[in-house]
Amino acid sequence: MTNNHSHLVIMAGGVGSRFWPMSTEDTPKQFIDVLGMGRTLIQMTYDRFHDICPDENVWIVTNKRYQQIVEQQLPEVAPDHILLEPCRRNTAPCIAYVSWRIKMTDPKANIVVSPSDHVITDTTEFKRVIKGALAFTQESDAIVTLGMKVTRPETGYGYIEADLSSNTLRNKEIYRVDAFHEKPDLEKAKQYMGMSNYYWNSGIFVWNVETIVNALRIYAPRINNIFERIQGVYGTDKEQETVDNCYPDCENISIDYAVMEKAEEIFVYPANFGWSDLGTWGSLLTQTKHDLNGNTCIGQNIKAFDTHGCIIHTSQEKQVIIQGLSDFIVAEHDGCLLICRLSEEQRIKSFRGE
Numbered sequence: 569m570t571n572n573h574s575h576l577v578i579m580a581g582g583v584g585s586r587f588w589p590m591s592t593e594d595t596p597k598q599f600i601d602v603l604g605m606g607r608t609l610i611q612m613t614y615d616r617f618h619d620i621c622p623d624e625n626v627w628i629v630t631n632k633r634y635q636q637i638v639e640q641q642l643p644e645v646a647p648d649h650i651l652l653e654p655c656r657r658n659t660a661p662c663i664a665y666v667s668w669r670i671k672m673t674d675p676k677a678n679i680v681v682s683p684s685d686h687v688i689t690d691t692t693e694f695k696r697v698i699k700g701a702l703a704f705t706q707e708s709d710a711i712v713t714l715g716m717k718v719t720r721p722e723t724g725y726g727y728i729e730a731d732l733s734s735n736t737l738r739n740k741e742i743y744r745v746d747a748f749h750e751k752p753d754l755e756k757a758k759q760y761m762g763m764s765n766y767y768w769n770s771g772i773f774v775w776n777v778e779t780i781v782n783a784l785r786i787y788a789p790r791i792n793n794i795f796e797r798i799q800g801v802y803g804t805d806k807e808q809e810t811v812d813n814c815y816p817d818c819e820n821i822s823i824d825y826a827v828m829e830k831a832e833e834i835f836v837y838p839a840n841f842g843w844s845d846l847g848t849w850g851s852l853l854t855q856t857k858h859d860l861n862g863n864t865c866i867g868q869n870i871k872a873f874d875t876h877g878c879i880i881h882t883s884q885e886k887q888v889i890i891q892g893l894s895d896f897i898v899a900e901h902d903g904c905l906l907i908c909r910l911s912e913e914q915r916i917k918s919f920r921g922e
Contacts, residue, residue, distance in 0.1 A: 632654055705775050
């Protein structure tokens with residue numbers, strides 16, 4: 569059963585072009601079928617919340633250039649629930665805009681904010697955790713972030729330090745946050761991995777609308793004032809023009825820096841449901857099924873001989889035969905072919921002359 573006051577916000581404005589040649593600035597990774605399952609990452613994000621938030625309570629915040637692709641991939645979402653950013657200003661302005669927009673339609677709204685490009689493998693556990701977090705924030709002024717179990721010394725994620733000495737009364741799986749930590753170097757990441765109260769910061773947040781609006785008023789007043797003062801135009805034909813004019817005035821800052829690291833009533837819900845922020849081809853390799861030689865093959869007819877630890881994504885090709893590669897990326901899309909060592913993935917842009 570869904571709750572009529574439960575809302576889903578999907579943040580889908582990022583460039584996300586690291587999965588070249590499949591993803592580009594015109595078609596970022598959230599809009600492609602990275603896993604070869606017939607659904608794009610943003611569609612899979614939407615699907616996960618099907619029995620948590622009603623369709624009429626789903627909101628997408630994206631860049632204006634992606635409006636058409638969002639409408640094509642998520643026709644279930646009402647056009648006036650697709651909020652368009654005229655420029656990129658990070659997650660704090662994005663969340664401030666959509667929070668005020670939701671507040672105008674449902675003052676009792678209870679909100680989940682999710683990135684559009686993450687992978688969840690255990691959707692049953694994911695739904696249990698989300699529903700537990702929503703129940704917790706519905707009757708409190710708490711902000712909840714989901715903390716993911718650390719399984720490796722990852723330098724690409726931020727970390728959450730939790731106070732595990734006492735859990736909350738209304739949900740014994742939720743704890744207070746002691747501190748947020750930025751992406752560490754490898755030595756520090758190894759230290760974090762050995763500490764039971766450290767979790768990856770998933771970037772998934774749960775709060776009620778009054779809580780986040782009040783937090784923005786206190787901790788990010790310059791951003792909040794921009795969207796509070798235009799609340800009279802929300803839902804009218806003047807909304808987009810007004811937002812286009814004022815959005816560039818917003819500070820370019822994440823919600824973590826603007827609010828999370830300053831607010832007092834911050835809690836973490838530790839969870840383990842097979843989460844990954846797919847930022848690289850290497851992360852895709854770790855999150856997908858492998859053959860006996862450790863290869864991930866996404867495509868209709870791929871044959872690999874004497875090949876080990878490779879990610880092969882050639883869904884548009886009729887047949888692909890690979891021999892003698894170890895720890896390589898092989899990816900094809902729209903006439904572009906990438907063959908690159910996994911260890912050199914960060915250099916792909918320079919290889920392309922960017």
